[in-house]
Amino acid sequence: MTLMRDEIREQPQALERALKEGLPLIRNIARRINAFQPDLVFIAARGTSDNAATYARYLFEAFTGLPVSLAAPSLFTLYHRPPNLKKALVIGVSQSGGGEDIVAVIKEGRKQGAMTLALTNNPESALAQAAADVIPLNVGPELSVAATKTYTGELGLLALLAAELSDDNGLRLGLERLPSSIDKALQLEDGLKHLANQELYKNARHCLTLGRGYNFPTALEVALKLKETSYIFAAPYSTADFLHGPFALAEQSLPAILIGANGPAIPGLLDLAKKLTAEGVELLCIGDDDGLLKMATSRESAFRLDLSGISEALSPIVSVVPGQLFAMHLALARGFNPDKPRGLQKVTSTK
């Protein structure tokens, strides 16, 4: 039907391969990172990869204790006033590996003596050449402009790196369960397609996407997919940030996508779901928590994930999948080609 759909559906196999092929390399790199004893993880990325970097931010701080900073590349490329990265682990994340600004951050880090690492689907790219170490995504070529399997691949390999750095067996075991959990999430497609063809969603010009903690990056990534493929002004927020001003956007018949997995973020999601329902907002809920799924406006707008054996920390690698499918079907319902969004190319390089 579309390349985007093919690539969404390849994710269980692509991720399984990426994790398997990445393991020995990542184990080796993790050992050297621990020997280097960085005092900071500094990650540079754009677009979908930046959402993966935001995920890594939560994961690395929680599992390694290292503070994480997400780079502002303009300080490197425009102002030539980069921060001190001598004792940092500097990671560049890019599907294409072609972004000039991401390469500049890696080069500066390396010049200063940082440990540098590229995570890219193109091991021949400028980014791969600039970094001392390279983790190839190994998810196969991605042809659709809207990135999907490279996103889950990036998340999976960053989680594998966190597991190896922290020697966390819970993460390791959870990673093994991901492909079959994604496979089950793919089976939600018919329901998502049905919903995308309802007038409320088909005609929406704006919406909210909401998550907290580990699934805040999922809200960011689902919003980006909706923007890229369906030209919807999707406003992504952590449920906490949303209460500091943007809540004023809540109104009758506004669609909101709430994403969460069993864990400490759920109570805040439920509270917000109640407040939004009181304003007449239409809730589409994605997750494995009964309470959250019950908050969906109708049974048709509740999408249950099977996250057995997968902790909340790894749930974003599954919970994004219904959002990818929904964005794709919404584009088709609106008469757009999700493989070729207007105004975009597959490789974008900014300075």
Added chain:
Amino acid sequence: MTLMRDEIREQPQALERALKEGLPLIRNIARRINAFQPDLVFIAARGTSDNAATYARYLFEAFTGLPVSLAAPSLFTLYHRPPNLKKALVIGVSQSGGGEDIVAVIKEGRKQGAMTLALTNNPESALAQAAADVIPLNVGPELSVAATKTYTGELGLLALLAAELSDDNGLRLGLERLPSSIDKALQLEDGLKHLANQELYKNARHCLTLGRGYNFPTALEVALKLKETSYIFAAPYSTADFLHGPFALAEQSLPAILIGANGPAIPGLLDLAKKLTAEGVELLCIGDDDGLLKMATSRESAFRLDLSGISEALSPIVSVVPGQLFAMHLALARGFNPDKPRGLQKVTSTK
């Protein structure tokens, strides 16, 4: 007319007082920070204050060389897995000082041995009590729900701290020029009010706000004001990030607010302005660069700032002002009360 307007118009005097009263205290704190030799600045904030934190991110990295990380409070409050902050300067920024999550970050930092600092308009607040050092904003009570003078106050005092930490006389001299520059920006009000009453803006349900580098936080803050007061889905982006996907949103008659000051961010803004114009996007430009102002769709939508003696690094303290006025007049034009946005209270505490 409105409290928000009064508070916007108070900004020259409020900032002047804040800087004057803050100087001896901030000089003393800066000396102790330099003696402490932090290896990281870690800033926690929400809403408008989080946009001030994003500004501080650019300023501190550029002027002190210290890497900056913007906190993910859920790691403290929900997951109880905070990062290592032993050698960090931990700053909490909050108008009210009442946010439970921001207090939790400060407390954890202090427990770990970090240097802790609260920047708040309420020196009796929980945040002020939690931190070892407090910088009071001293901008007077802010009564409008939409924060304005506390934002420019936060920016000014964070810039003063950067100036003292880096002993940078350019910043110090520029800070003295800010009140008169803001005063001149306030004179743009009639033109902004006129534009806000035009059908294109009055009826807009969504728009873009765009800036790069130092003025990326300005794009964030103007978007937040538009959301809070006028319920517009304003999508804020750095001009670089905008090209990585969100450019697909560009279409005929979409309003976009471009903000920039003379400096290395301008060429990228101009390139993007051309691309947006080719798609039929309506450009409202704010800044002091002739080229940028010429890109405005009409002469009526070009708003010239007087930034003489003020470097790009300090320009956000002025360039936000037309955005504040525009958001307020847009709310009035649409029949909303900007002082009392629907669903919001002045003090928001999240966990």
